[in-house]
Amino acid sequence: xxxxxxxxxxxxxxxxxxxxxxxxxxxxxxxxxxxxxxxxxxxxxxxxxxxxxxxxxxxxxxxxxxxxxxxxxxxxxxxxxxxxxxxxxxxxxxxxxxxxxxxxxxxxxxxxxxxxxxxxxxxxxxxxxxxxxxxxxxxxxxxxxxxxxxxxxxxxxxxxxxxxxxxxxxxxxxxxxxxxxxxxxxxxxxxxxxxxxxxxxxxxxxxxxxxxxxxxxxxxxxxxxxxxxxxxxxxxxxxxxxxxxxxxxxxxxxxxxxxxxxxx
Amino acid sequence: xxxxxxxxxxxxxxxxxxxxxxxxxxxxxxxxxxxxxxxxxxxxxxxxxxxxxxxxxxxxxxxxxxxxxxxxxxxxxxxxxxxxxxxxxxxxxxxxxxxxxxxxxxxxxxxxxxxxxxxxxxxxxxxxxxxxxxxxxxxxxxxxxxxxxxxxxxxxxxxxxx
Numbered sequence: 001x002x003x004x005x006x007x008x009x010x011x012x013x014x015x016x017x018x019x020x021x022x023x024x025x026x027x028x029x030x031x032x033x034x035x036x037x038x039x040x041x042x043x044x045x046x047x048x049x050x051x052x053x054x055x056x057x058x059x060x061x062x063x064x065x066x067x068x069x070x071x072x073x074x075x076x077x078x079x080x081x082x083x084x085x086x087x088x089x090x091x092x093x094x095x096x097x098x099x100x101x102x103x104x105x106x107x108x109x110x111x112x113x114x115x116x117x118x119x120x121x122x123x124x125x126x127x128x129x130x131x132x133x134x135x136x137x138x139x140x141x142x143x144x145x146x147x148x149x150x151x152x153x154x155x156x157x158x159x160x161x162x163x164x165x166x167x168x169x170x171x172x173x174x175x176x177x178x179x180x181x182x183x184x185x186x187x188x189x190x191x192x193x194x195x196x197x198x199x200x201x202x203x204x205x206x207x208x209x210x211x212x213x214x215x216x217x218x219x220x221x222x223x224x225x226x227x228x229x230x231x232x233x234x235x236x237x238x239x240x241x242x243x244x245x246x247x248x249x250x251x252x253x254x255x256x257x258x259x260x261x262x263x264x
Numbered sequence: 265x266x267x268x269x270x271x272x273x274x275x276x277x278x279x280x281x282x283x284x285x286x287x288x289x290x291x292x293x294x295x296x297x298x299x300x301x302x303x304x305x306x307x308x309x310x311x312x313x314x315x316x317x318x319x320x321x322x323x324x325x326x327x328x329x330x331x332x333x334x335x336x337x338x339x340x341x342x343x344x345x346x347x348x349x350x351x352x353x354x355x356x357x358x359x360x361x362x363x364x365x366x367x368x369x370x371x372x373x374x375x376x377x378x379x380x381x382x383x384x385x386x387x388x389x390x391x392x393x394x395x396x397x398x399x400x401x402x403x404x405x406x407x408x409x410x411x412x413x414x415x416x417x418x419x420x421x422x423x424x425x426x
Contacts, residue, residue, distance in 0.1 A: 006266075006283045006329055028330075035286075035325050036307050050330060076319075100397025101381075102310060102374070105319040106326070182396070 001035075002044040008053050012136050012159055015049050020157035022047040027159060029072060029111030032103050057110070057161065060084050065167050067091070068134075071110025071160040075099070078109060090171035090191070090264070094125045097175055099182055110160040116208055118149045118239070119183040121175065123209040128189025128200035129171060132164045139164075149208045168193040170223060172264035174256040176203075178243060186249050188256040190264055192223045199257055204238045204249040215257055225258040270334045272297065273341025281328055288312045290328035291338060299339040299369050303399070310398030313370040313377075314338045320377035322397070339369035342376070351422045352376050352415035361411030363402035374398050375412040376419070384420040386413055 005022075009015040019025050025047035028034055037043040051057065057072035060081040067088050069078060075095035078084065084092040098104060098112070098121055112122040113133065126133070126142040133140045135158045145153050154160070171191035175184045184203035191198045197219045199212040218227045233253050238246035268285075269278035272295060279294035291297045291314070303311030305324055312324040315337040342350040349357065352375050362368045378386065378394045386394075391409045400408060 001284050003282075003284060006327075028327075031327070031330075032307060032325055035327070039286075039305065048327075050327075052330060100310070101377070101394055102313055102320045102322045102397045103307070105316075105321050 001038040002041060004038075004045055005047045006050065007047060008050045010053055010055070012051075012054055012057075012161060015051050015054060015159055016136050016157050018047065018049045019159070022049075023156060025049050027051055027114070029114075030074065030107040031111075032099065032107045033111065033115045033117065051159070062087055062167075063164070066164045067167060068162050068164045069109055070162050071113075072108050073110075075104035075107045075109070076101070079104065087167050088129075088165060088171065090168075090173055090189070091125055091129065091165055094121050094173055094189075097121060097177065097182065109163060113145075113163060114152060114154060114160050116146055116148075116150055116152050117183075118205065118208045119178075119185075119203045121173070121184055121187055121202060124184070124187050124189040124200045124202035125165075125173060126163065126200075127209050127211060128173070128198050129165045129168055129191050130193070130196060130198060131166070133160055134162045134164060135160055143211075146209050149206070151208075166193055170264040172260040174260040174263065176252050176256060185244055186252040186256055188253060188260050190219075190257060190260040192219075192264070195220075197223065201253055204253060206237055206239050212253065212257065219261070223261065223264070225261040228254070228257060228261070266329060268328050268332055270331050270336055272336045273338060283327075283329055285328045286324055287314070287316075287326040287328045287331055287336075288323035290331075291323060291336070294328075297338050297340050301366055301369055303366065303370075308397075308399065309367070309370070310374060311367050311370040313373045313398065315373060315377060318380070320374050337373075339373060342372065350376070351418035352379070352412070355415030355418055356408075356411040359407050359411040359414055361403070361407045362400075367398060367400045371395075371398050371400065371408055371412075375415055378412065379416045379419050384416045386416045388413070 026045035028048050028050040058070040079096040131142045133145045168191035173189045175187035178185045186203040189200045197216045199215040202209045235246035235250040238249045240246045265280045301311035303309035307325040314323045391412050
């Protein structure tokens with residue numbers, strides 16, 4: 001990897017100041033997306049702002065009708081949180097399918113959401129539950145947060161501090177796992193919270209995670225796999241790569257949405 | 265170049281390193297602990313697995329400087345240099361849980377971590393699931409799975425359990 005300067009701030013404010021000062025800096029959270037791309041020389045940040053020593057960015061807690069997860073909470077901790085399993089099991093099940101045990105010991109929810117990899121699981125969970133991304137500056141609705149492949153609404157000196165997930169009465173995530181990488185070839189997160197119905201898809205869209213509004217409309221009558229029986233999504237705007245064609249991904253969206261609805 | 269200090273296998277160590285040094289390079293090149301291997305170098309194969317503050321991680325995907333003040337356990341630290349093997353190492357020997365041996369240090373460290381998290385009674389399905397992050401190109405995993413099940417049982421009550 002190329003050389004960089006290393007900073008280890010103790011507070012979010014210090015971290016944000018460093019990001020403001022060095023426009024080519026990158027935040028290092030769990031490092032399991034950033035370090036591999038730096039090793040491949042696909043990324044060459046001038047400065048690394050390592051937030052692993054910043055206090056208070058980790059943990060899972062219930063606040064009213066939401067679950068709030070600290071940005072630096074590792075996948076392993078989220079998956080093992082009894083609190084989360086009790087109140088929102090669909091979300092607790094998401095990190096257990098990311099990477100492998102060693103990756104889950106390091107990878108963080110904030111890192112995954114900020115990176116917005118088009119095949120990542122957490123963006124689907126955020127959009128599928130209508131989560132709020134809380135940064136050092138503001139609160140951002142997930143509908144406004146994910147702006148495209150590897151791109152988000154975060155300003156250069158903005159850092160995710162925590163993510164607040166409303167507790168949905170019904171929710172489930174179904175994922176067609178790429179057998180080698182474990183990434184979602186397609187993943188669908190569905191939820192129902194009062195009148196708010198969400199169907200969010202990862203792994204398929206050429207602009208990253210997105211909602212399937214036609215399914216959401218059909219599910220308003222009844223939140224059941226039957227309501228979207230026979231419905232399809234267009235392959236237009238979906239990814240084709242060596243693993244799957246856009247048509248196959250479109251097909252999987254319907255299949256996985258129905259499976260998720262059956263499981264919710 | 266900064267001095268990076270940590271505890272490795274119970275001993276305080278420090279070395280002058282370039283800031284971009286990976287933990288696995290620090291262990292192998294600065295400390296000459298070459299039991300930890302580099303297989304794929306792309307965070308997939310698990311040959312570089314060590315325990316960082318008690319948890320299995322891929323040392324090829326962690327900067328040495330991030331581990332300042334941390335406690336690291338490598339394959340060399342599992343058993344005393346002149347003492348008997350750690351029960352998990354012994355189980356790999358007994359069950360012939362390797363062929364070329366390149367992946368073995370990572371397999372053993374992952375296996376001990378598995379026992380730490382999941383206990384001493386591990387069924388085949390659990391072991392295979394949990395071995396997701398460790399690749400072996402020789403064995404077909406059969407004997408590795410057998411070794412881990414036996415080693416997990418043998419670690420029960422053993423004073424050497426890591």
